[in-house]
Amino acid sequence: MTIRIGIAGISGRMGRLLAEEVAAAGALLAGGTTRSGAAPAGAAVLPDFAALCAAADVVIDFTHAHAAAAHAQAAAAAGTAFILGSSGLSAADEAAVSAAAGRIPIVYAANFAPGVNLFLAIAERMAAALPGAQYDAEIVEMHHRQKVDAPSGTAVALGRAVAAGRGTTLEEAGRESGRDGHCGPRGTGTIGFAALRGGQVVGDHTLVFAAASEQISLTHQSFDRRVYATGAVRAALWVRGRAPGLYGMRDVLGM
Numbered sequence: 001m002t003i004r005i006g007i008a009g010i011s012g013r014m015g016r017l018l019a020e021e022v023a024a025a026g027a028l029l030a031g032g033t034t035r036s037g038a039a040p041a042g043a044a045v046l047p048d049f050a051a052l053c054a055a056a057d058v059v060i061d062f063t064h065a066h067a068a069a070a071h072a073q074a075a076a077a078a079g080t081a082f083i084l085g086s087s088g089l090s091a092a093d094e095a096a097v098s099a100a101a102g103r104i105p106i107v108y109a110a111n112f113a114p115g116v117n118l119f120l121a122i123a124e125r126m127a128a129a130l131p132g133a134q135y136d137a138e139i140v141e142m143h144h145r146q147k148v149d150a151p152s153g154t155a156v157a158l159g160r161a162v163a164a165g166r167g168t169t170l171e172e173a174g175r176e177s178g179r180d181g182h183c184g185p186r187g188t189g190t191i192g193f194a195a196l197r198g199g200q201v202v203g204d205h206t207l208v209f210a211a212a213s214e215q216i217s218l219t220h221q222s223f224d225r226r227v228y229a230t231g232a233v234r235a236a237l238w239v240r241g242r243a244p245g246l247y248g249m250r251d252v253l254g255m
């Protein structure tokens with residue numbers, strides 16, 4: 001049976017592209033939700049997120065962190081698989097998403113681009129080989145001027161990958177961000193973040209390992225946010241029929 005895919009926030013930058021990619025994949029666009037914008041022509045607008053879940057086999061959500069927990073709970077109540085791309089979730093939001101994944105399959109990814117997911121795997125391996133006592137890990141990201149959260153979800157995921165490679169967590173290693181004024185020297189083993197905003201940059205991420213006598217950097221750049229939409233629709237096709245659980249894009253890609 002043709003898969004029915006619903007899109008939360010269908011009038012947003014990602015929502016519009018997702019609607020196009022659902023059609024391009026030969027899936028059925030079950031409709032979308034929007035509070036203020038105009039939905040793409042031909043897309044049914046559902047009154048709320050619960051109605052969207054009732055109309056769809058899988059719902060894709062690229063809206064806002066503040067909606068993530070409630071959306072995951074509503075998807076679980078409806079038994080609808082859930083693809084979550086929103087960034088900037090708090091620890092409590094992520095705990096609610098994990099709890100919902102006890103009842104439905106959820107794919108939650110900071111970034112749905114294949115190259116970024118390879119970057120995350122490489123970051124973990126690099127960090128394992130470059131100890132924090134000698135190599136300072138710094139993550140620099142740049143995005144369009146409309147982005148509302150910082151650092152980006154992808155930057156945080158890179159920080160988590162570095163920490164995992166060093167056998168710790170980002171919380172234990174410590175985050176350094178927003179350096180300004182007399183902020184003191186850098187902490188050994190911490191992970192630094194810097195966020196740039198401007199123009200219409202789709203998404204640039206650089207991971208730097210800087211030591212006393214050498215430095216290595218790895219950069220990923222997205223030139224078209226359609227890469228995220230294609231990845232999210234791929235995840236939606238993959239997730240149907242899966243057992244409940246919290247999956248990542250690396251599961252979808254078989255990495």
Ligand SMILES: NC(=O)C1=CN([C@@H]2O[C@H](COP(=O)(O)OP(=O)(O)OC[C@H]3O[C@@H](n4cnc5c(N)ncnc54)[C@H](OP(=O)(O)O)[C@@H]3O)[C@@H](O)[C@H]2O)C=CC1
Nearest residue numbers: 009012013014035036037063064067085086087110111112
């Ligand atoms: N994981 C990934 O690969 C990617 C993640 N993202 C993330 O996706 C999210 C959306 O990005 P983008 O499309 O650029 O943003 P936009 O602001 O263009 O779109 C978001 C849409 O969500 C709706 N929305 C906003 N807040 C809420 C809310 N509290 N509840 C319900 N709906 C809401 C708005 O529509 P309306 O007002 O009509 O309801 C809006 O149109 C961001 O968190 C971004 O970081 C973006 C790209 C890739």
Ligand SMILES: O=C(O)C1=N[C@H](C(=O)O)C[C@H](O)C1
Nearest residue numbers: 087110111147152153154203
């Ligand atoms: O808001 C965006 O645009 C993006 N958000 C995601 C993030 O926060 O990492 C993914 C991508 O970088 C684009």
